[in-house]
Amino acid sequence: MTNNSSVKLLNYQQHGQGEHIILIHGLFGSLENLNMVAKRLSNDYCVTSVDVRNHGNSFHQQGMSYTELAQDVINLLDELSIDDCHLLGHSMGGKIAMQIALSNPQRVNKLLVADIAPVEYPPHHLTIIEGLQAIDLTKVQKRKDADNQLASYVEDTGIRQFLLRNIVINKQKQCQFKCNLNNIKQGYQQIMQANFTQGGQPFTGKTLFIKGGNSNYITAKHQNTIATLFPNAKAKIIQNAGHWLHAEKTVVFNKIVTNFLAS
Numbered sequence: 001m002t003n004n005s006s007v008k009l010l011n012y013q014q015h016g017q018g019e020h021i022i023l024i025h026g027l028f029g030s031l032e033n034l035n036m037v038a039k040r041l042s043n044d045y046c047v048t049s050v051d052v053r054n055h056g057n058s059f060h061q062q063g064m065s066y067t068e069l070a071q072d073v074i075n076l077l078d079e080l081s082i083d084d085c086h087l088l089g090h091s092m093g094g095k096i097a098m099q100i101a102l103s104n105p106q107r108v109n110k111l112l113v114a115d116i117a118p119v120e121y122p123p124h125h126l127t128i129i130e131g132l133q134a135i136d137l138t139k140v141q142k143r144k145d146a147d148n149q150l151a152s153y154v155e156d157t158g159i160r161q162f163l164l165r166n167i168v169i170n171k172q173k174q175c176q177f178k179c180n181l182n183n184i185k186q187g188y189q190q191i192m193q194a195n196f197t198q199g200g201q202p203f204t205g206k207t208l209f210i211k212g213g214n215s216n217y218i219t220a221k222h223q224n225t226i227a228t229l230f231p232n233a234k235a236k237i238i239q240n241a242g243h244w245l246h247a248e249k250t251v252v253f254n255k256i257v258t259n260f261l262a263s
Helices: 031-041 066-079 092-103 126-134 143-150 157-166 181-186 188-192 220-229 250-262
Strands: 012-015 020-024 046-050 085-090 108-114 167-169 175-177 207-212 233-238
Touching: 012 031, 020 031, 020 066, 020 092, 031 046, 031 085, 031 250, 046 066, 066 092, 085 092, 092 108, 108 250, 126 143, 126 157, 126 181, 143 157, 157 167, 181 188, 207 250, 233 250
Parallel strands: 020 046, 020 085, 085 108, 108 207, 207 233
Antiparallel strands: 012 046, 167 175
């Protein structure tokens, strides 16, 4: 991919053919998080999975407002000559997708939001950020070493395993973080907010919110806000699934997504 302008472009992977759909991961994640969704969708669609700035193999740059994160995706769409597409975002990626739909509605056909609402959330990742920054990478020879250090900050083994995917071996055979923890920490308040900029209009395209039955990220008190910003929204609940609904109930999640896109 060549890019002669000064615009930095997100890292991405593209598979399949057909209508375009963009997949956007959540906080501390990477495009790999949605691989099982991408694999299923690539049978019928051209799937572009992205690494959000300061995550995965994308560029590191200060600023984590949803206006900036949405513009990063728009810049990539422009580079790839994608005039319009479906959007699917999980968690923080869902907020990015919502921002794109509100600010650039002509670029979005159908919007799918996985387990997040267009509201502000309390800062519940601060201990995670503190724990990740406390890891002494010079004492890490295998992932278990980092896991032992992180355990005093994060009890849940599954969450630790997810977070520690960010540790990679560089060319000097040293451990380092793929994500830019400093930029994420600096922009964390922006990530928790929901200051969506819109052209004064709600997004009237077909929208689906998919909620994990055991998750409290979307609740009844969010319905009015969702209806105001996305008046054509519907909801599906995946029972016995938490915030990581696409990983916990992959088959059900993929069926809901493909049915909605085909409807």
